[in-house]
Amino acid sequence: MTVTAGTTADPVELLSPELVADPFAGYARLREQAPTLTGAMLGGPPMWLVTRYDDVRRVLTDPRFLNNPASVPNAPAVRTTIMKQLNIPSDLVDYLDDKLMQIDGDHHRRLRGLVSRAFTARRVAALRPRVEKITAELLDRLAARARDGKPVDLMESFCYPLPFTVICEMVGIDEADREPWYEWGNCLGSPTEHRERIPTVMRECVDHMLEVIARRRTDPRDDLITALVQAQEDNGDRLTDQEMVTLVFTLVITGHETTTQLLATAVLTLLDNPGQLALLRDEPARWPQAVHELMRLGPTQWGMPRYPSEDVELGGTTIPAGATILPLILPANTDPRRFEDPERLDIGRDHGSGGQDHLGFGRGAHYCLGRPLALQEAEVALHALFARFPDLALAVEREQISWVLRPGVTRCERLPLRLVPPSRITPTQTGLHR
Template structure:
């Protein structure tokens, strides 16, 4: 059972060190053990503050679906400061730029979140995503054609560098309207922001991204085109509601970063998983129609997102037998939920033919509830194209190193490879 004080509140000492590199390198074992022993556990956030983490499927979905858990701490009665913004300021972020990271659609609650999502959804429709598929396939094929020339002296190609990242960042930049010559900048900015390895680089990346987007918007107002920036500028509700200038800049930044980082790591993680599970790879090669189910299973089994953003309890709430006090932050561990044997039979087994008795998405790789990933359809499509085209183009593809020598980045909350060396084995 989870330790607690006599009044039911959490103790000062954490049950688990969320920053432990071992949890990043093998999150399935560590969080799996926690799920069975302490499903509602105490830990510390990046800034050292106390935080709860949840690891069971039902608890995770309950939090993500419960409006009493707020994404914005200022939604909690009695809290008037944004702890996320405060942490960014302590990391050296200029106060004028903090809001572009701390006030995105990912961090707002209804009614603001509802308004933003409604405005953006009109420009980010399923029809628009479906129309992209031929272009996604064209981009993927072009990148795959260049892989032989990318081989190093040891004969291996880094799939992360030359395919997993270029595919989604090209797609989202074309969709949004980022000029081709500027896309390498976004690759660097995204890496500096997501890796969180240097406060200075995070700060510089944010400032440069914001100013770059500001320039793009100004150019589009002078010479409109037919991309997502134009659609976001033009979108307006019947009552006249529209995105403010700050919301517009924040939305573009969020869409580009979220629109390539997660998908790139899904492609990398999924490729490594399939190459180390030849029976599953053979199934996919034998039946391309399995691709949609394969993407869902890979998101469940080795998805790149290990944990959600923190949520704050807006009132005292009992969860999993533990009292969560008003104002306390909770983080839902996707990695625990997606391997929970209470929901997934034989959860540690990769099975791209896995079926369920109930309809709908069973894993929580794309989130759940009102904050379900806006770009999930695009990510799924890119994953389907990436996996099918990669293994069709290079049927003898294999890892360029032993599976246990793959380098996983020790990044809390995210599962990503530093490199994925592959041998193409053409003409053999």
């Protein structure tokens, strides 16, 4: 029977400590409670949470579900409410809009087409030697630090610097300019913890990016910022400075955050599953497939909100046009209706051609542009890490691993490991060169 959507007395709080501490159990309870539920975040208006695989995939792929609420009559002002909650100055609000994710139609295709030049299969494949070199250098530093037997924080020493360095080089953030980006990303990515700092941090970031763009106009490089500047100069209506700032900020922050957390959650998952890790050591050709499985169980908890352009039925509930719908990725990726024994790591699980089965990178028109790079980085990094340090182990009890309150992402705060420093192994010896 179809029911008409309404709001419940107790909406699910998406940033509750319970969901942060144990997202698998928490989201599984929500998924089995109902296909659709009401929820809220950061004091915003209620939204509809979609919990099951088939419905989530439909929300991600059906063109009736739009990303831009301004395109839908009666859509709630979720963005405006959250910006007010975070005290964002009015002149900076537009810079926080993720234009690649929060627009639709021709405008989205225009921006995506410009940015996609940096993520073609050819360009990503050409980056592999550089990814391997950065990985080897970071592992050398880890080995040097581990000689005294003290634990190392893999988050700080490996999971963060690898994808951050790669995306900065691609986009065009010079090494001398990178230090503040960690603070900016951490502050804006954890808004409930850094509410008072956000306005200042946002202004610092915008001013910095405008300066970098101005620099590339006089000093062009082989990077994405230069390509965006040249596209603007070739045709002045193609890209505004504000769009460029927002795109670069989005790419740098999102271009490393998911991969950083994928590496961390993957290390924990593999240490929890020694049999699967042993299989990867014996058959390293399985790593590409394993990374897809690790991403299925990985850091992405939910996607961007969508707004139906007309009344739609999801899970037996009629949701009115303009309502806010949040597709929950983690419960969809562990839905027993779609995956057998869904919370078990199975590196042999078939995810279809190119890993099209799981929803860890989204689906549809807003499918993650950086997916090929993230998969490559994870494959190279995880293979090399476990080959270089075959006896690595947690330096604390598993339940002592702490998690950070970060919207939409399972974020490990610290990952203390003990490493047994072996002799140096090069990327070629670990089989990373194909």
